[in-house]
Structure formats: structure tokens, C-alpha cells
């Protein structure tokens with residue numbers, strides 16, 4: 411089978427047709443340990459698989475012979491216009507995939523007209539992202555045992571003009587990503603085969619390690635013990651610093667320090683969604699952390715309908731985990747989500763070709779969503795509703 415239906419073999423993003431093609435370019439461009447950090451899920455990866463299975467199990471029932479000219483993807487989130495119902499999810503260690511990864515992601519989002527969420531574990535200081543990328547910026551918050559770190563991030567993000575804070579609630583006990591761990595001899599120390607594999611990616615070595623030095627957790631490095639600030643292996647050290655005592659009563663503490671929009675990222679039940687609304691949050695992110703935390707967890711798309719029915723009029727509902735196609739996005743909007751966040755889909759673009767690659771990923775998703783709208787007999791994302799799904 412020399413040429414029929416082979417996996418995508420191109421090197422340039424311009425020829426990539428979909429997110430899976432970008433993933434293939436990314437897989438070849440970065441060393442195995444960096445790709446595995448992005449790709450892996452927790453334990454048996456049952457949650458990771460479920461995210462895709464649950465989305466693919468939903469099928470469309472289109473309306474036919476409807477005028478679908480003049481379609482638009484525009485929407486509003488927190489009373490501000492977005493060019494599409496998308497946002498980039500917070501991901502740590504972006505500098506390991508591409509030099510200045512956070513800035514490349516934020517610039518692509520700003521150019522496209524959607525929000526970018528910066529992780530607490532970013533490799534760029536939040537002030538630098540605000541100065542060099544601009545656009546609509548959201549800040550993700552991990553709360554560590556030393557609460558001063560969270561207070562510092564909230565004060566700095568507010569001063570730098572970040573619009574929203576996404577407080578991640580599903581990672582205070584860290585997931586076991588076994589494929590990621592296998593690359594390390596001990597926390598922070600890569601095994602020899604992983605080092606040798608990295609040597610076989612000279613372009614990555616030059617761009618990421620030699621030109622810029624080993625990426626560091628610049629956002630919080632002032633608070634980290636010696637050796638923990640390095641992004642190579644830091645992901646195996648930092649989780650031990652996370653605060654396991656955090657509860658709903660701490661929302662009041664966050665509110666005292668954060669003046670902007672507040673979302674809890676990690677809600678998957680109607681009860682928790684109601685708690686978030688009662689606690690005065692502005693929104694929730696339905697997520698299982700892209701399958702990286704609790705294994706054998708439901709997919710957010712499975713619980714979206716009931717949560718939207720319960721709190722959709724009180725909270726902005728954002729969803730992520732497993733979104734790789736415009737059709738996936740259409741399904742979530744039809745079931746009541748206001749916006750979809752993309753994690754790995756954007757990272758594949760970043761690893762493949764920096765800002766250009768991220769932009770390509772966003773364009774792909776938008777073009778696909780626009781096509782699905784038309785094929786469903788819809789002219790805007792507001793026309794999507796549950797009766798179009800089975």
C-alpha cells in the first residue's frame with residue numbers, strides 16, 4: 411500500500427488538513443518525553459479514551475433545505491465579542507514544545523479573536539504575556555500549600571489586566587500519568603533512553619534548549635525550591651506542592667483577592683455546578699483535565715446537558731476534554747455550552763510550527779464548525795440546539 415490512505419507524512423502545517431495531521435507533525439518534531447507529557451492520560455487512560463468515545467457517539471439529525479448563507483461563528487463571552495465559541499485551555503510547560511510557547515499561543519488566540527488562558531505553571535511570566543501578546547487573557551490558578559503564591563498570582567494578574575481567573579479544582583491530588591513517568595529515573599531526572607531520544611531531535615534541541623536554555627516555571631520561580639523551577643522534570647516535583655485542603659469555602663478567600671470574572675475549572679456534577687453558582691462564581695469549566703487526573707471518570711460532554719439545564723441561566727458554561735473537530739464543538743454548543751476550550755489541539759499546532767501552527771489549528775476548527783453549521787441548517791452558533799443531536 412505505497413500511497414493509499416497512509417498516515418499524514420507532510421512536514422509543513424500548510425498541508426495538514428486536520429488536527430490529527432498537526433498531531434502527526436508534532437509527534438515527529440519533539441522528543442518522546444515532551445510528546446508523552448502532552449499526550450498522556452492517567453493510569454489506564456480510560457478517561458482519556460472516554461472523552462473521544464462520548465463525543466463520537468453523539469450523532470447529528472440535520473435540518474434540510476434551510477437558507478444557510480451569511481453564516482457566522484461570532485458569540486459573546488462575559489459580554490465581550492469572540493470571533494468563535496472557542497478559547498485556549500491552560501497548559502503548563504508550553505516552552506518545552508516551542509521557544510516562547512505561551513507567547514505564541516497567546517498571540518495566535520489574540521489574532522484570531524478568542525481568549526487565551528495562561529497556566530500557573532507557565533514558562534513565561536504573566537506580565538510578559540500581557541505585554542508581548544495582548545488580546546483577551548485569562549489566568550489559571552493552582553493553589554499550592556504556600557497560599558502566598560496564589561495571592562501573588564492573583565494580584566499580578568489583576569494588575570496586568572487579565573479578565574478572568576480559572577481556579578482549577580481537580581488537581582489538588584495529582585493524577586498518575588504513567589507513560590510520562592516512565593521517562594524519568596526519579597523526579598526531575600530523565601532516563602538515559604529519553605535523553606538519547608532527545609538528541610535525535612537536533613532542531614528541537616537547538617530551538618528549545620540551546621537558544622533559550624531549559625524552560626523554567628518563570629511565573630512562580632521565586633517561590634520554588636532549588637531545582638524545581640526547571641520545566642524538565644518539574645512536572646514530577648511541583649504536584650507535591652499542591653494544596654489538598656482546599657474546599658468551597660476557599661472561594662470566598664479567592665474572591666477577596668480577585669476582582670475579575672471567576673470560574674471553577676473541574677466541575678462535573680449538577681450539585682457542584684449549583685455550589686459554584688451559590689458561591690458567586692461567574693462560570694464553570696466542565697472538564698476531566700483532558701483525562702490526566704481521575705481515571706474512569708465521565709466525559710464532560712455526558713453531563714453537559716443536565717448541568718446546562720440546572721445552571722445555564724446563572725453561569726457561563728465552558729467545556730473541554732477531547733475536542734478535536736468543529737463537529738465536536740457543535741455538539742457541545744447544541745447541548746448548552748457557551749464556549750469550548752481546546753488543550754491538546756492547540757498544543758499540536760504549537761509543537762508543529764509555533765504561533766503559525768496554533769493559528770492553523772484554530773482556523774481548522776473554525777472552518778469545520780462553520781461547515782457543520784451549514785450542513786445542519788444553522789446560520790449561527792445560537793441556532794444549535796439539542797434536537798439536532800441523537
Ligand SMILES: Cc1cc2nc3c(=O)[nH]c(=O)nc-3n(C[C@H](O)[C@H](O)[C@H](O)COP(=O)(O)O)c2cc1C
Pocket residue numbers: 447448449461499500501502529530531550578675697698699700701702730731732733751752753754755
Ligand atoms: C500538556 C497539558 C498541560 C496541562 N496543564 C494544565 C495546567 O497547568 N492547568 C490546568 O488547569 N489544566 C491543565 N491541563 C488541562 C487543560 O487545561 C484542559 O483541561 C485539557 O487539556 C482539555 O483536554 P484536551 O487536551 O483533550 O483538549 C493541561 C493539559 C495538557 C494536555
